[in-house]
Amino acid sequence: MELYGNKGSAASADIQLYRALAAGDLPAARLVSKSSGDDPVSAFNRGLCLFKLGETEQAVTELKRAEQLLGNPPELDISERNLFIKAIELSREQPLYLLPLDPESAEVCARYFLIRTKWLSAVCLEQLGRSGEAALINRFLAQYNIEL
Helix, strand or coil: CCCCCCCCHHHHHHHHHHHHHHHCCHHHHHHHHCCCCCCHHHHHHHHHHHHHCCCHHHHHHHHHHHHHHHCCCCCCCHHHHHHHHHHHHHCCCCCHHHCCCCCCCCHHHHHHHHHHHHHHHHHHHHHCCCHHHHHHHHHHHHCCCCCC
């Protein structure tokens, strides 16, 4: 699993996509997303871009790809988990699933990236009226005190 993006122009595109999304520049994000890498962070950020553009079905496809690429990263240990859940609860003002993932993040964030990917996937599936699929994800999210 490579969280840092691909080498060369794809890595540059990954960073540009992240920056465009972080700045709220959707036109630039959409243009850059076409040359971003084939790693879980890039797939998530492409999915986020598509979600923000109202292309929810395409977003689900990218998010499923991100989830496949992430696999099943190790669970957080108990001491990390409690503070992690507290941090999520304190961040309720702005939905975290609407923030892009940083392609330069360390692999210690892999579980968090999986949670964020599933979270945005559940939101998309609910919007598409696919509540049954979203319910499976919501059970996963509930262990982190995340509710849609």
